[in-house]
Amino acid sequence: MATGVRVLLFGPLRDVAGWRERTIDPAPATLSALRRLLADLDQALGAALDGPGVKAAVDKAIAPGDPALRPGCEVAFLPPMSGG
């Protein structure tokens, strides 16, 4: 059984971090804890995640506020969309 959180970066965030997908194991308890952990690993990414219009989705649904994270869940950081 999965114990970590799958983290996905889209658009310019991918260029800042140098990766697109990563598992953080064990799962942080909340979205804000995950953000802190990512910022500790990579300060530039931490700043980019706090940038204007960046949204977070948990298990493919936009997550307002600071939701709890369950082991095995997927967190995506979505910068402003380009449109189709």
Place this chain on the structure above:
Amino acid sequence: MATGVRVLLFGPLRDVAGWRERTIDPAPATLSALRRLLADLDQALGAALDGPGVKAAVDKAIAPGDPALRPGCEVAFLPPMSGG
């Protein structure tokens, strides 16, 4: 060399006359002379040609007024269009 006038009927005019294309030989001198001749041959057609919105084209160009007809020319009677 052609000595007559080719007459074309479109849309409902064709149903009234029972024909689509006919040569009138020798060519009447003018469009109004052709109209009189057609009305003499078929009274119902004559009335339909005078109906609202019916235009005449001589050699594929809308002909206002009472143009002269040359032997070999083509006269088309165009009732109000249906559009495409």
Place this chain on the structure above:
Amino acid sequence: MIRLSDPPIDPGALLTGFLEGRRETGAVVSFTGLVRGDGGVEALELEAYPGFTEPAIEQIIRDAVERFGLDDCLAVHRVGRIAPGEPVVFVAAAARHRRAAFEGADYLMDYLKSRAPFWKKSHEAAGARWVEPTPGDQADLARWETMETR
């Protein structure tokens, strides 16, 4: 370019041809008009005046190209007897940007539907009748005559 076609037309193949080899076009809008079979219509019979109908439509196309700054337009119109479900008309408009392509195709269709020299007979269970542009068609046309060019 306008073409009248007695045999059935193939909108997919026409769109494929229209899209080929484009470098500056960003947007292509197509319209396909089909004979609806739900009003008891057994067939539409469309009559054109070859040599007269095409130049009239070419003029509509030139007007659209100029008004909306289109790259180019294609119109293919069926004539003869057309069964329900079959395409009657295919129109495509190409432009750099999508707004011009949409407006160009929309304009073309409005003018085709009420100004193009066709005579149309609707064969229905109750008999056959000649069709004229609807009040809706006239209203659609009026939009362009009052609207300013963008």
Place this chain on the structure above:
Amino acid sequence: MIRLSDPPIDPGALLTGFLEGRRETGAVVSFTGLVRGDGGVEALELEAYPGFTEPAIEQIIRDAVERFGLDDCLAVHRVGRIAPGEPVVFVAAAARHRRAAFEGADYLMDYLKSRAPFWKKSHEAAGARWVEPTPGDQADLARWETMETR
């Protein structure tokens, strides 16, 4: 219906499939968006979030179907690296009458262009840059938000 496609898409074949077996549809409007090659663009790179992007577009389609009384809609969107001249997106809207089909396709494209979850990188001679919706895209969108439903 929305489909994301990594391989190139074929608008002509998609239109052919969309037109098949229709009896009540009188009007089908399609839009094809192509990568323009005239601005020094070498390729577009489009990224979607599968499982998130499709539901967002399905919602746009449902809104369009309801707002304009459409029969149905199809959207196929390319992802990955796309060369100039290649189609990026194909959209089709079917309705009984042409006004609804035009407005439905137009609405769909406006929302797709500025609200659909894609991230787009333009690879140009001068380097690569991420693209955001243009002021023109935002203005196109605003039309629907102030316009009353007809």
